[in-house]
Amino acid sequence: MSSTPSTKGKVTVRQLRERRRILRSFGTGIVLVGAAMLGFFPVVKKWVERLRPPGAIGEKDFLAACIKCGQCVQVCPVKAIKLGDLDEGFGVGVPYIDARSQACDFSCDAVQCVLSCPTEALSHKTDVKEQVRMGIARLSRPKACLAKQGKGFKGTARGADFKGLHRYMHVDRWTPIPMAEYTYDEDLCNLCVQECPIDGAITIERENFNPEKILGTPLVFDKCVGCGMCEMVCPVDPPAIVIDIRKSWGDV
Amino acid sequence: MSLFSSILEMFGKAPGKKPDDSAYSPEAFKIHDTKRDPKGKKERTDAIRAERDLKRSHKWRNWRWFSIIIVNLLFVLSYQLDVQLIEGSLLASRVIGFHMADLNASLQVMIAHKQILTNLVIGTITVLIMWWLLGGRTFCSWVCPYHLLSEIAEYIHLKLTAGKLVRDMAMHRGLRSVLYVIFVLLALVTGYTVFEAISPVGIVSRALIYGPGLALIWVLALLAYEVFVTRRAWCRYMCPIGLTYGFVGITSPVHVKYDLENCLHEGDCRSICLVPHVLEPTKKGFALDTQVTLGADCTRCGMCVDVCPTKSLSFDVKGLNKLL
Numbered sequence A: 001m002s003s004t005p006s007t008k009g010k011v012t013v014r015q016l017r018e019r020r021r022i023l024r025s026f027g028t029g030i031v032l033v034g035a036a037m038l039g040f041f042p043v044v045k046k047w048v049e050r051l052r053p054p055g056a057i058g059e060k061d062f063l064a065a066c067i068k069c070g071q072c073v074q075v076c077p078v079k080a081i082k083l084g085d086l087d088e089g090f091g092v093g094v095p096y097i098d099a100r101s102q103a104c105d106f107s108c109d110a111v112q113c114v115l116s117c118p119t120e121a122l123s124h125k126t127d128v129k130e131q132v133r134m135g136i137a138r139l140s141r142p143k144a145c146l147a148k149q150g151k152g153f154k155g156t157a158r159g160a161d162f163k164g165l166h167r168y169m170h171v172d173r174w175t176p177i178p179m180a181e182y183t184y185d186e187d188l189c190n191l192c193v194q195e196c197p198i199d200g201a202i203t204i205e206r207e208n209f210n211p212e213k214i215l216g217t218p219l220v221f222d223k224c225v226g227c228g229m230c231e232m233v234c235p236v237d238p239p240a241i242v243i244d245i246r247k248s249w250g251d252v
Numbered sequence B: 001m002s003l004f005s006s007i008l009e010m011f012g013k014a015p016g017k018k019p020d021d022s023a024y025s026p027e028a029f030k031i032h033d034t035k036r037d038p039k040g041k042k043e044r045t046d047a048i049r050a051e052r053d054l055k056r057s058h059k060w061r062n063w064r065w066f067s068i069i070i071v072n073l074l075f076v077l078s079y080q081l082d083v084q085l086i087e088g089s090l091l092a093s094r095v096i097g098f099h100m101a102d103l104n105a106s107l108q109v110m111i112a113h114k115q116i117l118t119n120l121v122i123g124t125i126t127v128l129i130m131w132w133l134l135g136g137r138t139f140c141s142w143v144c145p146y147h148l149l150s151e152i153a154e155y156i157h158l159k160l161t162a163g164k165l166v167r168d169m170a171m172h173r174g175l176r177s178v179l180y181v182i183f184v185l186l187a188l189v190t191g192y193t194v195f196e197a198i199s200p201v202g203i204v205s206r207a208l209i210y211g212p213g214l215a216l217i218w219v220l221a222l223l224a225y226e227v228f229v230t231r232r233a234w235c236r237y238m239c240p241i242g243l244t245y246g247f248v249g250i251t252s253p254v255h256v257k258y259d260l261e262n263c264l265h266e267g268d269c270r271s272i273c274l275v276p277h278v279l280e281p282t283k284k285g286f287a288l289d290t291q292v293t294l295g296a297d298c299t300r301c302g303m304c305v306d307v308c309p310t311k312s313l314s315f316d317v318k319g320l321n322k323l324l
Helices: A013-037 A040-044 A059-065 A071-075 A086-091 A112-116 A191-195 A229-233 B003-011 B026-036 B038-051 B059-080 B103-113 B118-134 B138-142 B145-162 B174-190 B200-210 B216-228 B233-238 B240-249 B268-272 B276-282 B303-307
Strands: A081-083 A095-097 A135-139 A153-156 A183-186 A202-206 A216-220 A241-245 B086-089 B092-095 B098-101 B254-259 B291-293 B313-317
Touching: A013 B174, A013 B233, A040 A086, A059 B103, A071 A081, A071 A112, A071 B086, A071 B092, A135 A216, A183 A191, A191 A202, A191 A229, A229 A241, B003 B276, B026 B038, B059 B086, B059 B138, B059 B145, B059 B200, B059 B303, B086 B200, B098 B103, B098 B118, B103 B118, B103 B174, B103 B240, B118 B138, B118 B240, B138 B240, B145 B200, B145 B216, B145 B233, B174 B233, B174 B240, B200 B216, B216 B233, B254 B276, B268 B276, B268 B303, B303 B313
Parallel strands: none
Antiparallel strands: A081 A095, A135 A241, A153 A183, A202 A216, B086 B092, B092 B098, B254 B291, B254 B313
16 A cells, blocks of 8 residues: 555644744743843933932943842932833833932932942942042033022022922931922022032132122032032023033043 | 752753653552552542532642732831831842842842952842742742732633633743843843843832832733733743742752652642642652652742642651651
């Protein structure tokens, strides 16, 4: 009998199922690794550049060393530190500071976030606030600066609805209070200088000698650590002074 | 089951065929032989039928759910109420001041960052010892918050499969080992902790403590996949964290023990188990000895202990019996 069907090339249902199972596993694996690799884009293309907490090591090392646990978030007395979300790729769960809404004003006195970090992504070489290098403040919109226009400032820095906290040493040495509860009254606006937590990082320089209308300009010095307090307190919106993230004095 | 084959099965090897009579221990052979006897068949089937009316215990499941909720609640409350009992999240924390770090997360960080960090090493070793004592993958079923969500997804999935609305699209268990190697290599080569971008464990733990974010969409997608496509897809076939804790569990003293003697081999345990390949010895004629320790991949969830009508499966701590 010549009609014995050849078993070659014929696939049993069981084999077919097994083949599908392997293919499905491959497909799922590729999709999963692909999904993880999507995290590259926001990082490499720098879609979002973030101001990192005090003591942060270089950005690439920072993303690697950070274990994404959020202990720094928990110790911050003004809740300045937030964690990155999905749109930040490998920055998911990595801490950052949005200075305009809540800057670090060092009200913990001892860089608590650095001490809390289990992986030294916030380098333990940082002992005092003066050693911190997060960036440098820059007068980005000089025309909007009130001091530049010779204007004073009265009232709360950011309005009554602003949620941000700040420690006013002469009000309460230990506890930060809402910025909305503190009123200023200045003949020439100098809020950025008043609230700067670092001595000698910023001053208002006289621009003219006309006693009728004094003009000033904020000058940033190399002691600036880039904490963002000036950006937070600046009463014009958008702020006249901002932090250049991760910029160091050598770059300027 | 030998330790070696239990490790291979954890990596994804299919469990072996039914052993020959010569492989059994003399006592096991006696029991297997009695069970093969056609004379007692009716009694045995009657006994299995009688089990249908038994009310199932949920003792271990209830303890386990309690444990998952309590541990994660401690993280949340400790931050919300600022009591500083457990600071951090499941990835790394300080428990009353002591460093703790998730083994897989700390492995990823060390490989990506290529530096030995003292505090991290201390935290990792503490956690390693803790989970070795408690059984390795015990982490999965007793602490991991994603496990609980996944159990809910599994419940819905099983309802849907019972109604023939979906079919469980099983995958090859070797996938997890392949992914494990890929994610280690990716961390090594790119210098980023690539896996953390998609780790549902980290995402859920952070979402619970620091508030929800967009990243939960990814977790929901995974859960949807588990409901409609593959039963327990993440925990069974993908999660590298599970494999890391599986390594720890290889030699752990806490395990589930199987007693051959009274078992009727009805297979209830295998149908509810997250990792049914570890219950291979419960198949008729598969156990080489009268008592078998389940494999390393077992998550020590206790569901099989709960479901077993003949009390043939039980929790056991090696060495403790000798001490007592």
